[in-house]
Amino acid sequence: MSYNWELSDWPNFTFSTSKIDGKLYAFAQETGEVNALLTALPDNIRQETLLELILSEAIKTSAIEGEFLSREDVMSSIKNNLGLNKTAEVVKDKKASGIADLMIEVRNTFDKKIDGHTLHHWHKLLFAETLHINVAAWRKSSEPMRIISGGINKEQIHFEAPPSSIVAKEMDRFLSWFNHTMPNGSKEIKDPVIRAGIAHLYFESIHPYEDGNGRIGRAIAEKVLSQTLGRPVMLSLSNTIERNKNAYYQALKNAQKSNEISKWLNYFVETVLNAQLDAKQMIDFTLKKIKVFNSIKEKINDRQIKVLQKMYSFGPGGFEGGMTAKKYISITETSKATATRDLQGLEKLGVLVAVGGGRSVNYHLNY
Numbered sequence: 359m360s361y362n363w364e365l366s367d368w369p370n371f372t373f374s375t376s377k378i379d380g381k382l383y384a385f386a387q388e389t390g391e392v393n394a395l396l397t398a399l400p401d402n403i404r405q406e407t408l409l410e411l412i413l414s415e416a417i418k419t420s421a422i423e424g425e426f427l428s429r430e431d432v433m434s435s436i437k438n439n440l441g442l443n444k445t446a447e448v449v450k451d452k453k454a455s456g457i458a459d460l461m462i463e464v465r466n467t468f469d470k471k472i473d474g475h476t477l478h479h480w481h482k483l484l485f486a487e488t489l490h491i492n493v494a495a496w497r498k499s500s501e502p503m504r505i506i507s508g509g510i511n512k513e514q515i516h517f518e519a520p521p522s523s524i525v526a527k528e529m530d531r532f533l534s535w536f537n538h539t540m541p542n543g544s545k546e547i548k549d550p551v552i553r554a555g556i557a558h559l560y561f562e563s564i565h566p567y568e569d570g571n572g573r574i575g576r577a578i579a580e581k582v583l584s585q586t587l588g589r590p591v592m593l594s595l596s597n598t599i600e601r602n603k604n605a606y607y608q609a610l611k612n613a614q615k616s617n618e619i620s621k622w623l624n625y626f627v628e629t630v631l632n633a634q635l636d637a638k639q640m641i642d643f644t645l646k647k648i649k650v651f652n653s654i655k656e657k658i659n660d661r662q663i664k665v666l667q668k669m670y671s672f673g674p675g676g677f678e679g680g681m682t683a684k685k686y687i688s689i690t691e692t693s694k695a696t697a698t699r700d701l702q703g704l705e706k707l708g709v710l711v712a713v714g715g716g717r718s719v720n721y722h723l724n725y
């Protein structure tokens with residue numbers, strides 16, 4: 359069996375949009391709606407929702423790779439980067455600051471062309487402190503670059519990327535495709551989702567780096583969406599991909615067998631549309647949170663504020679297992695009696711709802 363890049367029609371991708379036109383249209387509608395919603399918000403609230411989206415993308419694109427970063431570290435890095443901290447906070451985890459730097463860089467330069475230096479710069483942001491791989495350079499190893507799963511004896515090869523010797527040539531062609539298909543380019547692709555879907559598959563199939571190809575490739579997809587839409591896109595692709603990683607891997611694997619990519623584009627548009635719907639829900643959640651805080655802030659104490667903020671930070675999905683007196687005590691270092699009184703107070707205010715009773719009572723956001 360041959361892989362896509364070994365076929366004679368590589369990289370002339372063909373596809374039909376007849377089955378996905380409805381979804382492409384739905385995305386255009388949704389993205390316009392979210393943009394209008396955000397534009398109408400006061401600056402500080404828009405800023406907060408934007409931070410949440412960037413944070414989510416940074417954390418989830420890393421989680422897909424099995425890197426679990428601290429929310430606090432990534433948030434501090436994003437704020438440092440956007441100049442939102444009066445004095446820059448020290449972030450010890452370089453992986454957290456690296457991915458935050460990459461997210462901001464991609465957003466800030468969304469309308470620009472890219473070349474090899476751009477991608478190497480992104481790669482360097484991701485792997486600033488890594489010594490064991492070739493950073494900011496195309497891969498050079500003579501070993502085949504394979505996507506493998508399963509342990510010893512159960513190894514399954516899903517894909518083999520082109521040999522390192524032809525990566526530079528393949529990347530030149532990819533970058534030229536990228537810049538010619540951008541707005542006003544000689545081969546402009548007007549639909550943001552189609553162009554982003556092709557870009558992601560194309561890049562993942564070359565797999566030009568020793569490591570980080572997933573993260574850089576998702577950053578490229580977000581850049582394409584923003585560049586083609588003409589404004590930074592307000593969604594987190596990785597958040598949605600991460601919820602069903604196997605479907606993502608399977609869709610890539612199937613797409614790497616032929617250059618007729620209608621099925622891949624169907625997967626991709628569904629993912630982008632869901633990501634936009636998720637973002638809308640998140641914005642809605644952030645707005646509700648701000649409204650709730652404003653209406654009760656005079657009536658609650660610092661412990662209650664701290665706990666509510668923690669609960670809200672987990673997003674609409676909520677805090678696993680709800681908030682219990684035990685967790686309350688460990689977050690606020692208070693007594694059992696105070697914890698119980700504080701929690702009941704929040705319930706009376708209608709911010710929390712109690713589930714269960716007696717010793718097993720736990721509280722959830724009243725969302």
Ligand SMILES: Nc1ncnc2c1ncn2[C@@H]1O[C@H](COP(=O)(O)OP(=O)(O)OP(=O)(O)O)[C@@H](O)[C@H]1O
Binds near residue numbers: 505610
């Ligand atoms: N057939 C395939 N099956 C699974 N993943 C594939 C396949 N083809 C390409 N990929 C891509 O390869 C990525 C993994 O490559 P690599 O380890 O270099 O990237 P990374 O950014 O370090 O990893 P991760 O994406 O796991 O964070 C996947 O995230 C996916 O985007």
